[in-house]
Amino acid sequence: MNIKDTSELEISSLLEDVYRKYGYDFRQYSEAHIMRRIKNRMTLSGIEDISQMQSKVLNDESFASQLLQDLSITVTEMFRDPEFYKSLRENVIPILKTYPFIKIWHAGCSTGAEAYSMAIIMQEEGLYDRTTIYATDFNQHVLSHAKEGIFSNKLMKEYTANYQLSGGNESFSGYYTSDSDNVIMNQSLKKNIVWANHNLxxxxxxxxxxxxxxxxxxxxxxINLQNKVQKLFYDSLINGGILCLGSKEGLRFTDLDKEYSELDKKQKIFKKKY
Ligand SMILES: C[S@@+](CC[C@H](N)C(=O)[O-])C[C@H]1O[C@@H](n2cnc3c(N)ncnc32)[C@H](O)[C@@H]1O
Incomplete structure (x- = not known):
């Protein structure tokens, strides 16, 4: 048997084991995503079938931790989708300015690129001193990376271009100090970010x-899990609060579609109705 013959039942049983032993619940992740990642791990680790994988997951914690990394895709970048950040500056910041203090939640923050981007915007808008940014992920490995605020020097060209396209007018290199390999984000950006482990x-x-x-x-x-997590977001937002999703995500087909108005349809920015 190989992955091509792998049945839904076997995958369910593997995910059940992961949940029971390690507490990470991937049982409602999209099947296509899970299949792709498991297939990839089997090839990389020379595993022939799911039962062999199951036994490795149960008996080898470092393999299980590797599988967790595989299943939680952590690709990110600063000012990712610059048009989104441009819209955020134009449509969301004016609303945030009306509050005496501001609480922002980055759910699934990966290595923190998104949270640092937000800290930069809030600093530029003169709002950072009254802002707390909660940046959460269920992957401790990326959270530790995020907390350090260290990124490869090689990424800075792309991040600088993104920053400028998002409407940033300062010198981006002023936001970090660098050595030959890496940059470290300024302490002034880190000071109001609270990093926390949270599983959606x-x-x-x-x-x-x-x-x-x-x-x-x-x-x-x-879709069922999306609905559950959307309910969590709805309950976490104040009335009139703002929800930002990714370019390939949305509220259509979710139970809460009618509970939000669109601030920017294309950039997936929504406002919770009063
Ligand atoms: C592709 S990254 C997106 C990072 C960032 N939001 C961005 O758009 O650049 C997805 C992140 O979601 C996190 N994630 C996946 N499932 C999660 C869950 N159940 N709870 C919390 N975070 C989760 C992953 O660990 C990963 O860091």
């Missing part, structure tokens, strides 16, 4: 927040 599938509502960004995360969930 199994953990509960976050504090009442004014803005939620959950971009390029729900795309990996099936």
């Amino acid at each position: 599938v199994t953990d509960s509502v976050f504090a009442e927040v004014h803005l939620i960004l959950c971009r390029n995360v729900l795309i990996y969930f099936d």
